[in-house]
Amino acid sequence: MVIELRDDVLAPIEVKHPYAIVAITKHGVEISRKLHAALPNTDVYYMSKFERGDERAHNVQLFSGSVRMLFPALFKHYQGIITIISLGAVVRMIAPVLVDKKVDPAVVVIDDRGENVISMLSGHLGGANALTHTVAEALQANAIITTASDVQKTIPVDLFGAKFGWQWDSDTHLTPVSASVVNEEHVAIVQETGEKDWWMHDTPMPTNLKQYDTIAEAMDAKPQAALVITHRLLQPDELIENAVVYRPKSLVIGMGCNRGTSTEEVEQVIQETLQELGLSIKSVKALVTFELKKDEPCFHEVTSKYDWEFKWYSKDELNAEQVTAPSDTVFKYTGVYGVSEPAVRRYSGNSELLLVKKKSGNTTISVAEIVYEDVRE
Structure with missing residues (x-):
């Protein structure tokens, strides 16, 4: 043909x-x-x-x-x-x-x-x-x-962290910040969360790219542009004028729910909880739960919509984790003392949770930050 x-x-x-x-x-x-x-x-x-x-x-x-x-x-x-x-x-x-x-x-x-x-x-x-x-x-x-950033072996602003799944909040400043990077202007980099091994070249990072521990320090240095990596929702006084904010996949949500809970309720609880905690939904990597809940349509539909990993744990895996307020009632019916808290602890490997547990309607929710090793140390 x-x-x-x-x-x-x-x-x-x-x-x-x-x-x-x-x-x-x-x-x-x-x-x-x-x-x-x-x-x-x-x-x-x-x-x-x-x-x-x-x-x-x-x-x-x-x-x-x-x-x-x-x-x-x-x-x-x-x-x-x-x-x-x-x-x-x-x-x-x-x-x-x-x-x-x-x-x-x-x-x-x-x-x-x-x-x-x-x-x-x-x-x-x-x-x-x-x-x-x-x-x-x-x-x-x-x-x-x-492409200038490849030739000069510097950071490609539009693809920074892409291999880890990072997303930029807005493309408004991609072009001017890219210009600052390739024109060797002072560009501040502030990383609060996410993977640390993002430098992709076999040469040292250009001297015009300077890393700062906090946004405040970066602002005091008065850079021409900035790259900010965080899962926090920034306050007005933290917004650097010419900056791109990246959302690393550094948050995990643990959830339990009553049988038949609607997708709308689960999504609303997640959105409201993250807003209360000052966290970006773009930084969520996974939703985790108990294996008894692995077939709940609400969890499958929400994780599919946001392209999150959906993972569940067995009774033994959850009971091996710390539970701040164990529930005898939950144990009586399921054989575990908690769902959202131990699930999120197991996935994140973090002992300090951003939200230990909140009950809302037909759900319980916990939130943790995934801690990535600092390869610069």
Whole structure:
């Protein structure tokens, strides 16, 4: 089957993998087949005039017409697009379908001899830089990265902590803070919670990036920009003017509930409790409970909505943990002296809880901080 490309009609492609390889020349076809053999999580597209007869077996989709008309469909369905087409031509062809760096797929360009692999679009957020290195390694080619933070071996502000699941609170200051980082201005880093081993390069951190123990110390130093890593909801007097606030996955919620408790009630209790404690819901990593509650729809629905880990513990595991106010009634019916408190202690490994236990309606809730080892010590 050959895909007939036409203007204003989305190409009827068959998507099987997250990455697409596109070639339009004889040499490009050779490179695409070689690359697909090395990277099987790819779909291959090349022009029907280069058909060899084994395309279906090699997951190749043939097309006829202008390759320009293939890109709208590729952008809609793929995480990354690897093109064996000249850089200038790709720039012109993808220009009409660009939306935003937060949603555009990674685009990587390979020259017709397979000697250079260029990260062209969505280098950080889209993963083009990482994809470029992977493709270059597979082809034994040169990886060409032009993103300033990678070239200078400094912090990529938009991806800072991403490998740990950190989220930024707002993208308002991503661009100006990134400019301060790559222009070697004074940038303060304050970390209250989260993983400490975030420096990703094999060279020392640039001297313009300075770490401070507290937000107050950072503000006194009057930096041009700041990176703040915390699960706290910051007060107005703690807001540094040009800063990005990151939310590490450093909180765990323990919960127990009556049978049949609604999802709405569980979610409301979580939101209200975190607000009372001054904590960001973006920093929650997991919700934990007793194994008797592992089938409660409310827990499955809430953890699915927020993309949290859902974990439960056995009777013996919970009874091995400290319970501040053990309940004989709970033990009589379940065989454990508590649910939310011992569950959250077991997951976090923290003896000091942010909330030991609160009963609210049909639920009980406890909250703890996950303590990460300080690798800088």
